[in-house]
Amino acid sequence: MHKGKNAMKDKMNRNEVTIGTAKELDKIDQEYWASATIKERLQTITYLRECFYGKEATTGRLQRFYTVFKRT
Secondary structure, eight states: OOOSTTTTTSOOOTTOOOOOOHHHHHHHHHHHHHHSOHHHHHHHHHHHHHHHHOTHHHHSOOOOOOOOOOOO
């Protein structure tokens, strides 16, 4: 399943198959993420942001914005 900090750069092993119920597989994932370091979690979040939103989403600055509302 998860192979550590370089898991995102590894290719999928198509010769390995894991069979189980969704509940069992969710439990395995929860155990993995509970044991993962903060650094591993942040690296994964950064990787997923880049996948969905592009490299600029993780290298650029956050946009500042102001919301003005009327108090009653």
